[in-house]
Amino acid sequence: MFRRTDKSEPTSAAAPAPGTTAKGTGAKGRPTPTRREAEAAARARARSATDSKEARKQQRARRAEESRKMRAGMKAGDERYLMARDKGPVKSFVRDFVDGRVSIAEFLLPLLLVTFLLQASGNDALVRFGGALWSTTILVVVLDTLWLVFRLKRALKARFPEENLRGTTFYAVLRALQVRPLRSPKAKVRIGGAPKV
Incomplete structure:
Protein backbone atom coordinates (compact mmCIF):
# COMPACT_ATOMS: atom_id res chain seq x y z
CA MET A 1 0.00 0.00 0.00
CA PHE A 2 2.69 2.35 0.86
CA ARG A 3 5.18 3.17 -1.76
CA ARG A 4 8.67 2.64 -0.70
CA THR A 5 11.10 5.33 -1.49
CA ASP A 6 14.58 4.47 -2.39
CA LYS A 7 17.07 6.39 -0.32
CA SER A 8 19.62 5.88 -2.99
CA GLU A 9 17.69 8.04 -5.50
CA PRO A 10 19.39 11.38 -6.22
CA THR A 11 17.69 14.35 -4.53
CA SER A 12 17.14 17.80 -6.11
CA ALA A 13 19.84 20.47 -5.84
CA ALA A 14 19.99 22.18 -2.46
CA ALA A 15 17.96 25.44 -2.26
CA PRO A 16 19.95 28.62 -1.78
CA ALA A 17 20.42 29.79 1.76
CA PRO A 18 17.92 32.35 3.06
CA GLY A 19 18.84 35.96 2.22
CA THR A 20 20.82 35.10 -0.89
CA THR A 21 19.96 34.62 -4.52
CA ALA A 22 20.99 31.88 -6.82
CA LYS A 23 23.83 34.00 -8.12
CA GLY A 24 25.06 34.93 -4.65
CA THR A 25 24.28 38.63 -4.94
CA GLY A 26 23.22 39.12 -1.30
CA ALA A 27 20.00 40.26 0.37
CA LYS A 28 19.88 43.52 -1.70
CA GLY A 29 19.30 41.62 -4.92
CA ARG A 30 22.41 43.18 -6.52
CA PRO A 31 26.11 42.56 -6.19
CA THR A 32 28.02 44.53 -3.57
CA PRO A 33 30.08 47.21 -5.38
CA THR A 34 33.82 46.99 -5.23
CA ARG A 35 35.84 49.68 -3.47
CA ARG A 36 36.82 51.21 -6.81
CA GLU A 37 33.18 51.43 -7.91
CA ALA A 38 32.12 52.94 -4.55
CA GLU A 39 34.87 55.56 -4.72
CA ALA A 40 33.93 56.44 -8.32
CA ALA A 41 30.27 56.84 -7.31
CA ALA A 42 31.27 59.08 -4.37
CA ARG A 43 33.41 61.24 -6.67
CA ALA A 44 30.52 61.54 -9.13
CA ARG A 45 28.15 62.64 -6.35
CA ALA A 46 30.66 65.24 -5.10
CA ARG A 47 31.18 66.53 -8.66
CA SER A 48 27.41 66.78 -9.14
CA ALA A 49 27.03 68.77 -5.90
CA THR A 50 29.88 71.12 -6.93
CA ASP A 51 28.37 71.58 -10.40
CA SER A 52 24.92 72.42 -8.97
CA LYS A 53 26.49 74.92 -6.53
CA GLU A 54 28.38 76.54 -9.41
CA ALA A 55 25.20 76.61 -11.51
CA ARG A 56 23.30 78.36 -8.70
CA LYS A 57 26.13 80.86 -8.35
CA GLN A 58 26.07 81.61 -12.08
CA GLN A 59 22.27 81.93 -12.00
CA ARG A 60 22.49 84.47 -9.14
CA ALA A 61 25.12 86.42 -11.10
CA ARG A 62 22.88 86.44 -14.19
CA ARG A 63 19.89 87.66 -12.16
CA ALA A 64 21.99 90.43 -10.59
CA GLU A 65 23.20 91.54 -14.02
CA GLU A 66 19.65 91.55 -15.40
CA SER A 67 18.46 93.61 -12.42
CA ARG A 68 21.30 96.08 -12.94
CA LYS A 69 20.43 96.43 -16.64
CA MET A 70 16.75 96.87 -15.77
CA ARG A 71 17.49 99.64 -13.24
CA ALA A 72 19.80 101.39 -15.69
CA GLY A 73 17.16 101.10 -18.43
CA MET A 74 14.45 102.49 -16.16
CA LYS A 75 16.61 105.47 -15.20
CA ALA A 76 17.48 106.13 -18.83
CA GLY A 77 13.82 105.96 -19.87
CA ASP A 78 14.23 102.89 -22.11
CA GLU A 79 10.68 101.74 -22.96
CA ARG A 80 11.65 98.06 -22.62
CA TYR A 81 12.40 98.43 -18.92
CA LEU A 82 9.81 101.01 -17.84
CA MET A 83 6.89 100.14 -15.59
Whole structure:
Protein backbone atom coordinates (compact mmCIF):
# COMPACT_ATOMS: atom_id res chain seq x y z
CA MET A 1 0.00 0.00 0.00
CA PHE A 2 2.69 2.35 0.86
CA ARG A 3 5.18 3.17 -1.76
CA ARG A 4 8.67 2.64 -0.70
CA THR A 5 11.10 5.33 -1.49
CA ASP A 6 14.58 4.47 -2.39
CA LYS A 7 17.07 6.39 -0.32
CA SER A 8 19.62 5.88 -2.99
CA GLU A 9 17.69 8.04 -5.50
CA PRO A 10 19.39 11.38 -6.22
CA THR A 11 17.69 14.35 -4.53
CA SER A 12 17.14 17.80 -6.11
CA ALA A 13 19.84 20.47 -5.84
CA ALA A 14 19.99 22.18 -2.46
CA ALA A 15 17.96 25.44 -2.26
CA PRO A 16 19.95 28.62 -1.78
CA ALA A 17 20.42 29.79 1.76
CA PRO A 18 17.92 32.35 3.06
CA GLY A 19 18.84 35.96 2.22
CA THR A 20 20.82 35.10 -0.89
CA THR A 21 19.96 34.62 -4.52
CA ALA A 22 20.99 31.88 -6.82
CA LYS A 23 23.83 34.00 -8.12
CA GLY A 24 25.06 34.93 -4.65
CA THR A 25 24.28 38.63 -4.94
CA GLY A 26 23.22 39.12 -1.30
CA ALA A 27 20.00 40.26 0.37
CA LYS A 28 19.88 43.52 -1.70
CA GLY A 29 19.30 41.62 -4.92
CA ARG A 30 22.41 43.18 -6.52
CA PRO A 31 26.11 42.56 -6.19
CA THR A 32 28.02 44.53 -3.57
CA PRO A 33 30.08 47.21 -5.38
CA THR A 34 33.82 46.99 -5.23
CA ARG A 35 35.84 49.68 -3.47
CA ARG A 36 36.82 51.21 -6.81
CA GLU A 37 33.18 51.43 -7.91
CA ALA A 38 32.12 52.94 -4.55
CA GLU A 39 34.87 55.56 -4.72
CA ALA A 40 33.93 56.44 -8.32
CA ALA A 41 30.27 56.84 -7.31
CA ALA A 42 31.27 59.08 -4.37
CA ARG A 43 33.41 61.24 -6.67
CA ALA A 44 30.52 61.54 -9.13
CA ARG A 45 28.15 62.64 -6.35
CA ALA A 46 30.66 65.24 -5.10
CA ARG A 47 31.18 66.53 -8.66
CA SER A 48 27.41 66.78 -9.14
CA ALA A 49 27.03 68.77 -5.90
CA THR A 50 29.88 71.12 -6.93
CA ASP A 51 28.37 71.58 -10.40
CA SER A 52 24.92 72.42 -8.97
CA LYS A 53 26.49 74.92 -6.53
CA GLU A 54 28.38 76.54 -9.41
CA ALA A 55 25.20 76.61 -11.51
CA ARG A 56 23.30 78.36 -8.70
CA LYS A 57 26.13 80.86 -8.35
CA GLN A 58 26.07 81.61 -12.08
CA GLN A 59 22.27 81.93 -12.00
CA ARG A 60 22.49 84.47 -9.14
CA ALA A 61 25.12 86.42 -11.10
CA ARG A 62 22.88 86.44 -14.19
CA ARG A 63 19.89 87.66 -12.16
CA ALA A 64 21.99 90.43 -10.59
CA GLU A 65 23.20 91.54 -14.02
CA GLU A 66 19.65 91.55 -15.40
CA SER A 67 18.46 93.61 -12.42
CA ARG A 68 21.30 96.08 -12.94
CA LYS A 69 20.43 96.43 -16.64
CA MET A 70 16.75 96.87 -15.77
CA ARG A 71 17.49 99.64 -13.24
CA ALA A 72 19.80 101.39 -15.69
CA GLY A 73 17.16 101.10 -18.43
CA MET A 74 14.45 102.49 -16.16
CA LYS A 75 16.61 105.47 -15.20
CA ALA A 76 17.48 106.13 -18.83
CA GLY A 77 13.82 105.96 -19.87
CA ASP A 78 14.23 102.89 -22.11
CA GLU A 79 10.68 101.74 -22.96
CA ARG A 80 11.65 98.06 -22.62
CA TYR A 81 12.40 98.43 -18.92
CA LEU A 82 9.81 101.01 -17.84
CA MET A 83 6.89 100.14 -15.59
CA ALA A 84 3.41 100.23 -17.14
CA ARG A 85 2.65 103.61 -15.55
CA ASP A 86 5.64 105.22 -17.34
CA LYS A 87 5.23 103.68 -20.80
CA GLY A 88 3.98 105.37 -23.91
CA PRO A 89 4.53 108.63 -25.78
CA VAL A 90 1.95 110.50 -23.67
CA LYS A 91 3.75 109.75 -20.38
CA SER A 92 7.09 110.58 -22.00
CA PHE A 93 5.69 113.95 -23.10
CA VAL A 94 4.33 114.63 -19.58
CA ARG A 95 7.73 113.87 -18.04
CA ASP A 96 9.51 116.17 -20.47
CA PHE A 97 6.90 118.90 -19.96
CA VAL A 98 7.36 118.80 -16.18
CA ASP A 99 11.16 118.48 -16.38
CA GLY A 100 11.42 121.46 -18.74
CA ARG A 101 10.30 123.91 -16.06
CA VAL A 102 11.17 124.78 -12.46
CA SER A 103 8.38 123.51 -10.20
CA ILE A 104 7.99 125.16 -6.81
CA ALA A 105 6.54 121.87 -5.56
CA GLU A 106 9.95 120.16 -5.71
CA PHE A 107 11.21 122.57 -3.03
CA LEU A 108 8.35 121.68 -0.70
CA LEU A 109 10.25 119.07 1.32
CA PRO A 110 13.40 121.20 1.88
CA LEU A 111 11.23 124.17 2.88
CA LEU A 112 9.29 121.93 5.27
CA LEU A 113 12.58 120.98 6.94
CA VAL A 114 13.60 124.68 7.24
CA THR A 115 10.19 125.52 8.72
CA PHE A 116 10.50 122.70 11.24
CA LEU A 117 13.93 123.96 12.36
CA LEU A 118 12.58 127.49 12.74
CA GLN A 119 9.60 126.25 14.76
CA ALA A 120 11.90 124.18 17.00
CA SER A 121 14.23 127.11 17.70
CA GLY A 122 11.99 128.49 20.48
CA ASN A 123 12.54 132.09 19.34
CA ASP A 124 9.15 133.80 18.92
CA ALA A 125 10.26 135.83 15.92
CA LEU A 126 11.70 132.74 14.15
CA VAL A 127 8.60 130.70 14.99
CA ARG A 128 6.35 133.38 13.46
CA PHE A 129 8.64 133.65 10.44
CA GLY A 130 8.58 129.86 10.01
CA GLY A 131 4.78 129.79 10.11
CA ALA A 132 4.53 132.61 7.57
CA LEU A 133 7.12 130.93 5.33
CA TRP A 134 5.22 127.63 5.37
CA SER A 135 1.86 129.29 4.63
CA THR A 136 3.36 131.25 1.76
CA THR A 137 5.06 128.14 0.37
CA ILE A 138 1.81 126.15 0.38
CA LEU A 139 -0.04 128.97 -1.40
CA VAL A 140 2.67 129.35 -4.05
CA VAL A 141 2.87 125.57 -4.61
CA VAL A 142 -0.90 125.34 -5.12
CA LEU A 143 -0.92 128.22 -7.61
CA ASP A 144 2.13 126.87 -9.48
CA THR A 145 0.64 123.37 -9.66
CA LEU A 146 -2.69 124.70 -11.00
CA TRP A 147 -0.80 126.66 -13.65
CA LEU A 148 1.20 123.52 -14.57
CA VAL A 149 -1.95 121.40 -14.89
CA PHE A 150 -3.72 124.03 -17.00
CA ARG A 151 -0.81 124.36 -19.45
CA LEU A 152 -0.20 120.62 -19.57
CA LYS A 153 -3.82 119.78 -20.42
CA ARG A 154 -3.82 122.33 -23.21
CA ALA A 155 -0.54 120.95 -24.62
CA LEU A 156 -1.73 117.33 -24.39
CA LYS A 157 -5.00 118.06 -26.19
CA ALA A 158 -3.05 119.77 -28.96
CA ARG A 159 -0.42 117.01 -29.32
CA PHE A 160 -2.53 113.90 -28.58
CA PRO A 161 -6.15 114.67 -29.50
CA GLU A 162 -7.06 111.00 -30.01
CA GLU A 163 -5.24 109.57 -26.96
CA ASN A 164 -6.76 108.65 -23.60
CA LEU A 165 -5.38 111.30 -21.22
CA ARG A 166 -6.74 109.76 -18.03
CA GLY A 167 -4.26 109.86 -15.12
CA THR A 168 -1.87 112.31 -16.78
CA THR A 169 -2.65 115.14 -14.35
CA PHE A 170 -1.90 113.02 -11.29
CA TYR A 171 1.23 111.68 -12.98
CA ALA A 172 2.46 115.22 -13.69
CA VAL A 173 1.80 116.45 -10.14
CA LEU A 174 3.68 113.50 -8.63
CA ARG A 175 6.57 114.14 -11.00
CA ALA A 176 6.62 117.84 -10.07
CA LEU A 177 6.74 117.01 -6.34
CA GLN A 178 9.91 114.94 -6.74
CA VAL A 179 13.30 116.63 -6.39
CA ARG A 180 14.75 116.79 -9.90
CA PRO A 181 17.91 114.65 -9.33
CA LEU A 182 15.81 111.88 -7.74
CA ARG A 183 13.24 111.60 -10.52
CA SER A 184 12.90 108.24 -12.23
CA PRO A 185 13.07 107.94 -15.20
CA LYS A 186 15.77 110.61 -15.26
CA ALA A 187 15.01 113.96 -16.85
CA LYS A 188 15.94 114.04 -20.54
CA VAL A 189 15.35 117.76 -21.12
CA ARG A 190 16.97 120.72 -19.43
CA ILE A 191 15.05 123.46 -17.69
CA GLY A 192 13.59 125.65 -20.40
CA GLY A 193 13.84 122.85 -22.97
CA ALA A 194 10.91 121.83 -25.15
CA PRO A 195 9.26 118.43 -24.61
CA LYS A 196 10.12 115.74 -27.15
CA VAL A 197 7.34 113.83 -28.89
